[in-house]
Amino acid sequence: MVNIVVVDDEERIRQGLAKLIAQAGEQYKIIGIFASGMELLTQIDELAVDLVITDIKMPMMNGLELIERLKERSPNLKVAIVSGFDDFTFARQALRFGVEEYLLKPVDKAELDYLLRKVSDSLAEEREKKHALQEDQMGLLLFNEAELLPKHLRLEAGKALELTPLFSEPYAVYVIRGTLPSPDAMMEAATSGWLSNWKLLKGDDSLALIVGMNSTDHAERVHEIGQTLAHRLPPSFDGRIGGSDVFRGSSWLREAYRQAEHAMQFAWYESGRRSFVDYSHLTKKQPSGSHMIVLLDREFQEAMTMSDFARAQESIAKWFRTCKEDKPQWSELRESCETVLAFIHRSGAAKVGDAGVSKQAVTVCDPHRYLDFEAFSKFFLGEVEGLFRILQEVRQENRVIETVKTYIIQHFTEELELNRLAEEVYLTPSYLSKLFKTETGETITDFLISVRIDRAKELLRDRIALKTYEIGEKVGYADPAYFNKVFKKVVGCTPKEYRDRVR
Known part of the structure; x- marks a missing residue:
């Protein structure tokens, strides 16, 4: 929609222009008709105007003076001139003020249509750029630690976002991770009819949904929205959703995202095709990666000492089930699993006497690559099984070689x-x-x-x-x-x- 104001001291011209604009299409809306520039200036602050079409020759204040006053208040306001004078001096001055068009009376309908389309396209492009800039600013504060950002960029982004409707009220952040091939369209469908004030941003392997709240909303509202969202996403969605607490002010975006990411990783351990967890419901203290390894060593060491690879493998499976119960953060899970694989490499190589085994590159255990804990579990336990199979084969081969050597010596x-x-x-x-x-x-x-x-x-x-x-x-x-x-x-x-x- 393009909101238009017409200014002309002749009523016939004013009404005629308004009629032509109405005929141009429903996307063009007349929100004000004024007989003078002074009359418009007294009300301009109350109007959400996109385009002003004004006559030049008017009493008290001509069109060029009006344009100058309007541009002082709103430099990006679109203005067009209508005049009965085909005067180059007027045209040159109008161009200096950055007018869109200089139309001659009587106004040609085709020329007016061209002006309206031009302004409409220009406004759409400006809105798109503005939205893109806002999205960049949100992403800047959302996905980066504040101390790693240049101060001027952080302050500039925060100041700009505070003026947007989304951050004029409290908000919460949701991190969504899973199968969403067309995230924008799917989110539009999922939120249609019940959630209007939101913004979706794309991260490296997940989506961040910022949802505007009412001033009275609290943690239960975050939970309600998350549960509803998980229910309303399309049947094809397999994934996990985490929600933050309620925050106010764009300076808290990073903390809100951190909480939502934390909750999503907690939900990642849950069974089923989709699940939601909000940060306020996380009460269980999670162990550190070093503590997780200690739990394994007590049983694993004895099995490896006895070269009982089957028992050692079972002890790892038992330890891994404990990991699911404890729900450590992904960084801790990755560190622990990679440490376990490296431990098998070193211990196994020492037992079977094959230094080549210990030189193999340890597989990266990155939970980000897997949709849920079940998928990660299949990968990790498969790696463990494969490694023990190699160690067993090497051990058997070593026995074969020793048997042959002994036979030759005898x-x-x-x-x-x-x-x-x-x-x-x-x-x-x-x-x-x-x-x-x-x-x-x-x-x-x-x-x-x-x-x-x-x-x-x-x-x-x-x-x-x-x-x-x-x-x-x-x-x-x-x-x-x-x-x-x-x-x-x-x-x-x-x-x-x-x-x-x-x-």
Whole structure:
């Protein structure tokens, strides 16, 4: 709607303009018709006027003088001139005052329609910019800690917001997190008919709804609005809503948001597709993350010491159920869960003797990524299960390698075949060969050679009476030449040279 005032000392012109404006469309509304500029000025403060259309040639105060007085009061007021004089001097002065149009009498309907559309579009653009600026100012105070904002920006935003209808009365903030693909449209539908004074802002992964309250509203009204909102959001909505206390003044926006976020995180632990919690109903003292870890260590340490991974996993599941009951804030939950995973890494790696396990990057346990605690629980306990499965597999593989090594040490004088070793540990030859190389860094053949050569070195040093070829036979090399070749490759000298050196 464009509110219009007409000023002309000729009644016929005044009424004619009013009639043409009425014919232009319902969005144009005449809110005042005046015979002089002085008459308008006495009432201008009581009128919510968007456009003044005035004659230039009028007694006592001409149109240009009226425009100057109007612009002093309201620099952004839209003004157009109607005159019977096609005078460039008037036009130039009018342009200096920033008039929208200079229309000649008799007024052409097409030119008037053009003026009205131009003003309407300009006002819509200004309103859009104003709303965008207000939204930016709200977001600035809502999503940022006050001490981190430049003082002049904080004061400027607060001063501007205090003049808006939303902050002329008390208000509460609601944080909404969940599946809302078209938040503006869905909120319009959900609030239609019962909630009118509100503003929706979009955060990184949630929505902040600022709702204007009556001066007599209190915490129960916050609860009532939150419950109604949770009920009226579309059936497709899965999520959580948290509500703040009632505040007055934009300087409390950040605190209101903090309370609503706190309450929403509390609601995040509740079962069901949607739930609402308001800050005033949070009475349970929540434990710190360090206390949560202590609760786990008492039972978990013993299970890990015994290498009872199944029991250790159950102790974590039990501890995690306690987390749901305690409902810690997300930062504490994240810290605790990441500490648990890191603890499994370190303890498990020490037990299975695999340093590579401890070097794996610990998964980030960020509750922000999950719609509710149930979804987060599936993720976290799945990570725990997967990690213990890896530790168990590594432990079993280590046992396989130790079994193979022991067998080789006990039978190194024999002609050992890969198939025979694989049968001992119930693996395929190819898998055993690959596993041994991966876990030890050397092949089975290399390990067998090292065992044989180490034993040969002992015999060369301690059994002086034995010939070198006899030592070769005792460690599994029937061919003296081949024994000499292998020994020299490993040790760097022949068996005879080695014996001479160590004697």
